[in-house]
Amino acid sequence: MSESLAIGSLQEAFKPTGQRFLPEDSPFGTVFVDVTHRCNMACHNCYIPVRDLPDLPVAWILEHLARLPRRTRIRLVGAEPTVREDLPELIRQVRALGHIPVVLTNGLKLGRLAYVQKLKAAGLKTLHLSLNGGLRDDLYEAIDGMPCAARKLAALDNLIAERMNVTVGMILVPGVNDRHLPEFMAHLLARGVRDIHLRSVGAIGRHMEGPPFTLDGLEACFRTALPAGLAAPELTDEAGSSRDFKLGPTRVQLTAWPDLGSSSRGRLTPDGYVEPMFESMIANEFRY
Secondary structure, three states: OOOOOOHHHHHHHOOOOOOOEOHHHOOOOEEEEEOOOOOOOOOOOEOOOOOOOOOOOHHHHHHHHOOOOOOOEEEEEOOOHHHOOOHHHHHHHHHHOOOEEEEEEOOHHHHOHHHHHHHHHHOOOEEEEEOOOOOOHHHHHHHHOOOOHHHHHHHHHHHHHOOOEEEEEEEEOOOOOHHHHHHHHHHHHHOOOOEEEEEEOOOOOEOOOOOOOOHHHHHHHHHHHOOOOOOOOEEEEEEOOEEEEEEOOEEEEEEOOOOOOOOOEEEEOOOOOEEEHHHHHHHOOOOO
């Protein structure tokens, strides 16, 4: 498949599978829930750029999550889930159902330690933090449309201080932030980050133009960025568009987006079904 497929081509290449499950029949170990379409950023890469849809009601979300047949990782996503004032209560209720809440966030609100502590008290232990610009404001401006390095790095510091499980995610854009990766990797390893995800730009929703990194290109970039003296990374898993490496105690995952074939990840749809994650997004043209 071409790395630069447009949305129409993606829809043609990956037709809807027809796999839709009632929550009680969900086969997925992870389920994404788009809790809001609102956001406090306007990034140049956004797989759900629609902003005019209402938030899913908490009661409706919980009703459907309660029907899942087993303990599931519930990824609370958006746009930006922290813009919901009731996010702590949602986390608390997801945990009360026996599921594992995970928040995917741009981190702007997490620069306030008190807010991180509030989420932790509600039962949140794991977050995915987007740091596309690494340590530099100019890179955040180029990719995310906002100079916000200080706020995002403060979020990382707060999560580490509260001993949260944090995954740092970075979209690598050729000729923009790839040359910064050595400096940023050194910073993350020095801070003790144990999970790093490096992605290519995917032709999903709103995205930056130009040829993205292939999976081989991502691996070359990653290997070039490693600090001198470190043992060579060990490839621990390879499946489709992803490769996982062990770098000492740190896991590094490389993914060429879109990561289709979502056999383990589902998405709760507004009509109450669970569908394969990325196939669902492509099939409905990102309207929910």
